[in-house]
Amino acid sequence: xxxxxxxxxxxxxxxxxxxxxxxxxxxxxxxxxxxxxxxxxxxxxxxxxxxxxxxxxxxxxxxxxxxxxxxxxxxxxxxxxxxxxxxxxxxxxxxxxxxxxxxxxxxxxxxxxxxxxxxxxxxxxxxxxxxxxxxxxxxxxxxxxxxxxxxxxxxxxxxxxxxxxxxxxxxxxxxxxxxxxxxxxxxxxxxxxxxxxxxxxxxxxxxxxxxxxxxxxxxxxxxxxxxxxxxxxxxxxxxxxxxxxxxxxxxxxxxxxxxxxxxxxxxxxxxxxxxxxxxxxxxxxxx
Amino acid sequence: xxxxxxxxxxxxxxxxxxxxxxxxxxxxxxxxxxxxxxxxxxxxxxxxxxxxxxxxxxxxxxxxxxxxxxxxxxxxxxxxxxxxxxxxxxxxxxxxxxxxxxxxxxxxxxxxxxxxxxxxxxxxxxxxxxxxxxxxxxxxx
Numbered sequence: 001x002x003x004x005x006x007x008x009x010x011x012x013x014x015x016x017x018x019x020x021x022x023x024x025x026x027x028x029x030x031x032x033x034x035x036x037x038x039x040x041x042x043x044x045x046x047x048x049x050x051x052x053x054x055x056x057x058x059x060x061x062x063x064x065x066x067x068x069x070x071x072x073x074x075x076x077x078x079x080x081x082x083x084x085x086x087x088x089x090x091x092x093x094x095x096x097x098x099x100x101x102x103x104x105x106x107x108x109x110x111x112x113x114x115x116x117x118x119x120x121x122x123x124x125x126x127x128x129x130x131x132x133x134x135x136x137x138x139x140x141x142x143x144x145x146x147x148x149x150x151x152x153x154x155x156x157x158x159x160x161x162x163x164x165x166x167x168x169x170x171x172x173x174x175x176x177x178x179x180x181x182x183x184x185x186x187x188x189x190x191x192x193x194x195x196x197x198x199x200x201x202x203x204x205x206x207x208x209x210x211x212x213x214x215x216x217x218x219x220x221x222x223x224x225x226x227x228x229x230x231x232x233x234x235x236x237x238x239x240x241x242x243x244x245x246x247x248x249x250x251x252x253x254x255x256x257x258x259x260x261x262x263x264x265x266x267x268x269x270x271x272x273x274x275x276x277x278x279x280x281x282x283x284x285x286x287x
Numbered sequence: 288x289x290x291x292x293x294x295x296x297x298x299x300x301x302x303x304x305x306x307x308x309x310x311x312x313x314x315x316x317x318x319x320x321x322x323x324x325x326x327x328x329x330x331x332x333x334x335x336x337x338x339x340x341x342x343x344x345x346x347x348x349x350x351x352x353x354x355x356x357x358x359x360x361x362x363x364x365x366x367x368x369x370x371x372x373x374x375x376x377x378x379x380x381x382x383x384x385x386x387x388x389x390x391x392x393x394x395x396x397x398x399x400x401x402x403x404x405x406x407x408x409x410x411x412x413x414x415x416x417x418x419x420x421x422x423x424x425x426x427x428x
Contacts, residue, residue, distance in 0.1 A: 209318045
């Protein structure tokens with residue numbers, strides 16, 4: 001095949017890649033608005049339930065529930081890692097995994113074992129390469145996940161906590177700051193962190209209507225569910241934002257690539273023409 | 288008007304229905320209706336299907352239907368983390384009546400393969416909504 005044909009083929013293929021990346025950018029851009037709206041709607045609930053449980057943890061109720069007791073030295077912790085199902089979203093997942101692995105390393109130096117609970121295909125394909133204990137795994141949430149899809153995983157982790165198999169639960173996800181910025185987060189879910197209520201005395205306790213354990217159980221389940229749900233939603237928003245950015249860069253790069261290929265093609269073509277002309281001229285002169 | 292306003296937040300997983308100061312609020316606790324004023328003792332309870340009502344500091348009364356959730360009371364603030372909340376004016380009385388009748392029928396038939404819990408909660412929801420309409424009519428009179 002002649003060089004010009006080769007170039008033309010290359011240019012055509014880069015152009016078709018450009019169409020794809022541009023389409024992906026537009027799809028991500030249209031999804032991000034919807035996901036962002038969803039994320040902002042459910043944020044207050046997630047924050048508030050965390051606050052209520054923080055109040056509960058700071059009250060003076062004497063009970064031996066593990067959820068309310070801070071352990072000085074946990075032996076085993078679970079990390080719920082939220083990732084995306086598909087790739088092509090820049091360094092989003094890897095940034096998160098990096099901070100997770102760093103945290104893991106730090107804990108293993110203090111001889112704290114970690115168990116993994118993975119959400120999303122990318123987390124699975126990353127962590128199965130290492131020697132990690134995987135407690136639970138779920139994938140394929142789509143763009144709009146439902147709380148019901150997460151209940152299974154939440155239950156496994158909560159049961160393990162209740163059975164004293166793990167001493168703490170951490171949630172790792174990408175927090176959506178804005179379209180340009182996503183920040184990896186590692187937050188402690190259990191035991192509950194104390195939040196002192198505003199304007200409350202130092203020693204106080206709630207009046208509990210109905211049974212304390214019943215209320216706490218219900219609250220805890222809702223709390224973990226809402227936190228995990230919120231993190232999944234935030235992560236999806238991050239994924240779309242990161243993908244939009246990555247695809248925009250890719251589209252820009254293909255434009256540059258096409259330009260330089262076009263230039264090289266023109267040069268080769270021109271060289272061919274020049275050569276042919278000089279051959280003709282030489283032929284005429286020979287006559 | 289009581290001495291100082293109470294800060295009330297009504298939040299569901301989908302939206303914030305109210306966040307602001309109120310003079311008074313009432314909510315359907317699992318053991319009975321609660322009336323909440325400023326400096327109420329701290330309290331934590333589940334909610335049953337019923338109505339939330341409150342009067343804002345500018346003397347506007349609000350009535351909402353709640354299907355269940357969690358109520359936290361602090362001396363200066365009340366937080367309602369609800370499962371579903373519908374404003375009274377957005378409720379549909381006809382469909383509530385229909386839902387109550389169908390739930391009652393299903394229960395009276397006593398079939399084996401029905402989910403009692405689900406139907407009972409449907410019945411409770413529908414009855415609570417109908418109760419809200421009764422109260423609304425009373426207010427109008």
